[in-house]
Amino acid sequence: xxxxxxxxxxxxxxxxxxxxxxxxxxxxxxxxxxxxxxxxxxxxxxxxxxxxxxxxxxxxxxxxxxxxxxxxxxxxxxxxxxxxxxxxxxxxxxxxxxxxxxxxxxxxxxxxxxxxxxxxxxxxxxxxxxxxxxxxxxxxxxxxxxxxxxxxxxxxxxxxxxxxxxxxxxxxxxxxxxxxxxxxxxxxxxxxxxxxxxxxxxxxxxxxxxxxxxxxxxxxxxxxxxxxxxxxxxxxxxxxxxxxxxxxxxxxxxxxxxxxxxxxxxxxxxxxxxxxxxxxxxxxxxxxxxxxxxxxxxxxxxxxxxxxxxxxxxxxxxxxxxxxxxxxxxxxxxxxxxxxxxxxxxxxxxxxxxxxxxxxxxxxxxxxxxxxxxxxxxxxxxxxxxxxxxxxxxxxxxxxxxxxxxxxxxxxxxxxxxxx
Amino acid sequence: xxxxxxxxxxxxxxxxxxxxxxxxxxxxxxxxxxxxxxxxxxxxxxxxxxxxxxxxxxxxxxxxxxxxxxxxxxxxxxxxxxxxxxxxxxxxxxxxxxxxxxxxxxxxxxxxxxxxxxxxxxxxxxxxxxxxxxxxxxxxxxxxxxxxxxxxxxxxxxxxxxxxxxxxxxxxxxxxxxxxxxxxxxxxxxxxxxxxxxxxxxxxxxxxxxxxxxxxxxxxxxxxxxxxxxxxxxxxxxxxxxxxxxxxxxxxxxx
Numbered sequence: 001x002x003x004x005x006x007x008x009x010x011x012x013x014x015x016x017x018x019x020x021x022x023x024x025x026x027x028x029x030x031x032x033x034x035x036x037x038x039x040x041x042x043x044x045x046x047x048x049x050x051x052x053x054x055x056x057x058x059x060x061x062x063x064x065x066x067x068x069x070x071x072x073x074x075x076x077x078x079x080x081x082x083x084x085x086x087x088x089x090x091x092x093x094x095x096x097x098x099x100x101x102x103x104x105x106x107x108x109x110x111x112x113x114x115x116x117x118x119x120x121x122x123x124x125x126x127x128x129x130x131x132x133x134x135x136x137x138x139x140x141x142x143x144x145x146x147x148x149x150x151x152x153x154x155x156x157x158x159x160x161x162x163x164x165x166x167x168x169x170x171x172x173x174x175x176x177x178x179x180x181x182x183x184x185x186x187x188x189x190x191x192x193x194x195x196x197x198x199x200x201x202x203x204x205x206x207x208x209x210x211x212x213x214x215x216x217x218x219x220x221x222x223x224x225x226x227x228x229x230x231x232x233x234x235x236x237x238x239x240x241x242x243x244x245x246x247x248x249x250x251x252x253x254x255x256x257x258x259x260x261x262x263x264x265x266x267x268x269x270x271x272x273x274x275x276x277x278x279x280x281x282x283x284x285x286x287x288x289x290x291x292x293x294x295x296x297x298x299x300x301x302x303x304x305x306x307x308x309x310x311x312x313x314x315x316x317x318x319x320x321x322x323x324x325x326x327x328x329x330x331x332x333x334x335x336x337x338x339x340x341x342x343x344x345x346x347x348x349x350x351x352x353x354x355x356x357x358x359x360x361x362x363x364x365x366x367x368x369x370x371x372x373x374x375x376x377x378x379x380x381x382x383x384x385x386x387x388x389x390x391x392x393x394x395x396x397x398x399x400x401x402x403x404x405x406x407x408x409x410x411x412x413x414x415x416x417x418x419x420x
Numbered sequence: 421x422x423x424x425x426x427x428x429x430x431x432x433x434x435x436x437x438x439x440x441x442x443x444x445x446x447x448x449x450x451x452x453x454x455x456x457x458x459x460x461x462x463x464x465x466x467x468x469x470x471x472x473x474x475x476x477x478x479x480x481x482x483x484x485x486x487x488x489x490x491x492x493x494x495x496x497x498x499x500x501x502x503x504x505x506x507x508x509x510x511x512x513x514x515x516x517x518x519x520x521x522x523x524x525x526x527x528x529x530x531x532x533x534x535x536x537x538x539x540x541x542x543x544x545x546x547x548x549x550x551x552x553x554x555x556x557x558x559x560x561x562x563x564x565x566x567x568x569x570x571x572x573x574x575x576x577x578x579x580x581x582x583x584x585x586x587x588x589x590x591x592x593x594x595x596x597x598x599x600x601x602x603x604x605x606x607x608x609x610x611x612x613x614x615x616x617x618x619x620x621x622x623x624x625x626x627x628x629x630x631x632x633x634x635x636x637x638x639x640x641x642x643x644x645x646x647x648x649x650x651x652x653x654x655x656x657x658x659x660x661x662x663x664x665x666x667x668x669x670x671x672x673x674x675x
Binding site for chain 2: 382
């Protein structure tokens with residue numbers, strides 16, 4: 001009986017504790033006009049409202065579970081100083097703030113919001129302008145970064161930071177953010193079991209998404225456009241890349257996505273449009289690339305000889321200058337059931353599958369891969385006629401890199417059966 | 421001189437082959453732009469086609485025309501006219517006729533469907549190539565009385581510029597691929613008017629980014645003002661050279 005009573009009492013005490021959570025209102029020109037002070041005075045699980053106005057503060061350290069809500073998008077300006085919010089406690093919510101003008105430092109990766117070894121932190125609906133690094137998560141887990149707009153001011157790679165930088169973390173969700181004009185839009189290093197969904201990453205100096213040593217992650221419905229090099233996914237395994245758009249990464253060294261040393265992944269339903277190279281695969285193994293659209297790229301897929309057991313199935317290749325490029329004479333990957341814009345075959349039995357296999361590798365693409373200077377002969381009559389001859393009697397192009405079931409018509413991806 | 425030129429232009433426009441050439445160009449250009457959604461891609465297709473067809477058409481027709489006009493030329497020579505005048509009227513007449521055919525057949529569709537620097541460049545390049553190959557045809561025609569031989573020489577020139585030259589360059593690049601040959605290739609390119617034209621147009625389109633490092637070398641050269649100027653100067657030189665040779669030959673030739 002006493003035991004039960006005790007439990008009841010503890011429960012009551014706890015709920016009373018929660019119920020007693022106070023609210024604090026920070027307003028300019030009031031008794032409480034400093035955020036730092038409010039954060040200091042607040043007890044655990046209190047809510048701090050920050051009202052409309054401009055606050056010149058930096059290094060606000062949050063060491064207890066708090067909810068910080070901006071009312072009417074208040075501005076916290078670091079004025080070229082240090083980091084603004086440092087979260088060092090679990091269960092912190094930050095929303096509705098505008099953070100700006102964090103100074104560039106070459107010694108420290110200053111960020112507008114830094115999360116240090118925490119759990120269950122939610123960063124939502126904030127606007128970050130010119131903040132060097134935007135949101136920086138280190139050694140954290142179960143955090144959410146939702147609907148933030150992060151706009152940098154970067155003019156070159158050297159003194160630019162990353163918009164969302166996550167280092168050593170797991171179970172993170174990065175959803176519906178807009179990131180632009182940084183070095184990397186979203187940066188993942190040692191991040192496992194995480195989700196990147198619905199983000200738009202544009203006009204970043206280097207990568208729209210930079211992904212290293214991160215396993216079991218999903219990224220879905222994102223748009224990566226006009227980034228310096230595109231997207232890099234490196235040294236990772238079990239990554240699912242679904243229904244993303246990779247567009248307009250156009251330049252001498254740009255690509256839609258770089259798959260470097262990654263294995264057992266899935267790329268499905270993505271759109272690659274107007275990239276110099278759509279997919280650049282180096283040491284990629286057991287990746288299933290299916291139901292994607294490759295439209296108007298320079299080279300749709302550049303798959304190096306060290307890629308093994310990848311499956312390229314049911315994709316559409318439309319309007320690409322070169323469809324597939326490789327630097328090996330053997331082929332260890334499987335191409336089947338794709339639609340190739342450059343397919344010249346026929347379909348006598350009208351089953352929708354071409355009767356002659358398609359060789360997607362173009363002789364001239366191979367030649368220029370070996371001798372870059374040969375590029376000056378692009379679109380010349382000599383090259384066109386050599387290609388024609390080579391396609392009829394293959395000598396140099398890998399003989400086994402063929403699609404035995406080329407589709408006659410582009411595949412409609414609306415109805416495909418998702419394996420997941 | 422103008423009278424003879426006018427007569428030749430009139431004579432050429434009565435010839436249905438020039439008309440056919442014009443209609444073919446027009447149909448091809450409209451076709452490319454309508455069938456290909458992307459203007460850039462259409463332009464590349466047109467570039468491919470025109471760099472093949474324009475030199476071929478002009479060189480074959482002009483050689484033929486010279487031989488057909490042989491009696492007329494001899495008749496003209498009986499008049500108190502300078503040889504220079506006669507040849508320049510023929511050259512001018514051919515240039516005007518083919519130039520007009522090109523402007524109407526290629527220029528108008530391009531300006532209607534895709535008015536851009538690349539289009540203008542393509543038109544300019546094709547015009548200069550027309551002049552160059554007319555001049556080369558005249559050289560071949562004047563050089564030999566034998567129709568078959570003259571035609572053969574003309575076709576040889578065409579094949580050389582369209583095919584053999586590029587083949588030699590490719591061979592050269594294969595053998596010297598270990599050396600930084602981009603710059604040298606760039607200057608070797610100037611030895612072939614068709615290559616100059618192709619790269620000039622190509623550099624105005626997005627295809628330039630496809631070319632990687634060596635593309636960047638070309639790009640730097642062919643998009644800068646002085647690079648373009650030099651390329652066009654080279655094309656003009658390529659026009660002047662066969663014109664000069666044909667005049668020299670015609671001046672001394674025992675017709």
